Amino acid sequence: MAGTRVCLHGAAFLHHHETHLFLPCLRLHTSGGFQLRRSVPASPSAERRHGNLKAASEKSVLSLSRLPSPEYLKRRTRSGVEFDLDLYRRYAAAGHVPVMFCEVLEAFRIPGFRSFVDCTLGAAGHSSAIIEDHKELELFVGLDMDPLAHDRAHTRIEALLRDGCRKELKAYTHVKNFKYIKTVLGSIDENILRKGVDGIFMDLGISSMQIDHSERGFSVLGDGPLDMRMDPQATLTADDILNSWPEAEVGRILRDYGEESNWWFLKEKIMKARKKGGLHSTRELVDLVRKTSAKSGGRQGWIKTATRVFQALRIAVNDELQTLQNALYACFDCLSSGGRLAVISFHSLEDRIVKKTFLDVIEIEGEADGEGYTSQKNDEFGTEAQIQLKQRVVGRTGTILTKRPLTPSEDEEKLNSRCRSAKLRVIQKH
Template sequence: MLGEVLDAFGTLHLRSFVDCTLGAAGHSAAIIEAHRELELYVGMDVDPAVHDEARARIERLLAEDSRGSSLEAYTHVRNFKYIKSVLGGVDENLLAVGVDGILMDLGMSSMQVDDSGRGFSVLSDGPLDMRMNPQASLTAEDILNSWPESEVGKILRDYGEESNWHFLQKQIVKARASVGLHSTSDLVNLVRRASGRSGGREGWIKTATRVFQALRIAVNDELQTLEDALYACFDCLSSGGRLVVISFHSLEDRIVKQTFLDMIEKPEGDDDKGEISSGPSLLATESEAETWSKNRVQGRQGIVLTKRPITPTKEEEKLNHRCRSAKLRVLQKI
């Protein structure tokens, strides 16, 4: 959703920008190239390998950039929930002033998915790892083989939204009582057997995808980390600054939607039905107002510019099937 991200920041005079999820640095590179006025760039990623690849790309881009040293660029191997300490380390006055743009792309990097040794892919054999941060201690194998049965079931039900969670829970406990579950293939084969003939190959793959999602969320404490990070990012925004978040499943999107409404302090009595105008525009002129932000939610502390999330176009889905579930939301601080 590169075009949509550029649109979300397009009308801003972007002097400072933070990419909380570097990935392959595609978004960062595009923002740096599109905003010639940019003076400060900060990139973050919890995965050291991903960070190093992204850092190299940013360095190559800056080496070819005519702005020379006028753009200060920093990258850090840190979880985005630590954005305040990262920015404070860059410039102790930065938190008081705030930054103009912050991006969070919650999707996994292709480098992570395609590396079978990370254990994220349903279709590749590898260890049951699933750690975003390789230095963290908890793995998916730990959860499957040693966590209480009720906790395993709760993860499948709440984080995977899996309707067959109870039967899968029983099968996991049965498997770990014998040889255990030690590879992604072990887990996929268990799901395939548990799914039987229902839905064919597509059926068990969808179930396995939900199971993998549930474990990944639990291993990385993703939902609580996301909520904490959203509040931290909002605190780091300048007046008129924007926070753009791309989520990839309903649990994330619900947290982003509700947290945005909480952060802007939407007045009591305003529900989420019907059209809600933003009131006075924070944009330079009404003619610059983005077409996707016509219906907004006004609050005391900010404006949710995407009352309904932006989703990929059919053309983009054809080019990149991994983006088909993406939802982009934008918040602007007053």
């Protein structure tokens, strides 16, 4: 286990805190048809059928008029947190802007917040904001399985602590997958697992520095090897899957992980490419996707299709979905009483796992899809300074503070197009 201790001064302890946050109407007619010489009165049954059809048409029109617009559906998940443009510009100047950082700050703005774990350290954008926002913080732990991201984050946090003279804060960073959170915390201090931590955060998106480095194989627009490993020490690559795995498995990955409607044609093209030497670069894979999408008409253009294919391969290479589910259970176990876990996801597969796991860990009565659970209004979050949460889901062991996931503000979307698909969910342990 690789670990780096950033600050050695002061003793960390974990504090328990209070619970508070945060058809159209279809007209049938005939034109130019046969005309009867003598009109025939309609039978009572025909009149009833005509009346039923008319009523059904009117009901259909009324139902459609009540359907919420896409703008409304998007607007109702906006957090309501005021976007801090000055803070955004300061982080942008540093080269990396954390997604939904204002909402994340509000999610963890709770009394007695003395310990925090960032499970996806990245460039330490969210962590830096949390450390600066909480002068009372006494323990910080950061995890990232990418050594390059870890080194960059470590340097940034070290400089932040040095400039801020935070001698009372103990900070540790580790090159580890977040599924090992219990092992990492136990290695720092066994009492941490017994008392729990006050806040845990996950940002499941790929960082800009990973996308922008084409040699990592994550970029659709760049040219590099078909790698896609988050952990450079791992053995499985996207090249292995495309050129060695069984045909049925390749199809399943494209269908289930990429949610790609054109998966069968893509799989056939990949199998044919194997006979000609295989696919070994991101450019070769993108060219195959472009040709396949052009022939079949595609769904939303070849770039959208390529993005889904890359997503599917990345998930398979890193076993992301199962790892995420296991890590969510582990993180909830590591929370203190009143502690919060916040997760930002970027596609439906991740968000679905977060939603269902949250419902499971709080031990509610009802199905995992959300039917039958106890939903309560979040009346305590009525101020503009707080996240505008309409309802929460209460269980035996915890409370989901976001019945619907929160989405970025309109101001943030205008400045950072990569944040558009982000969804934030927050859970609190009893």
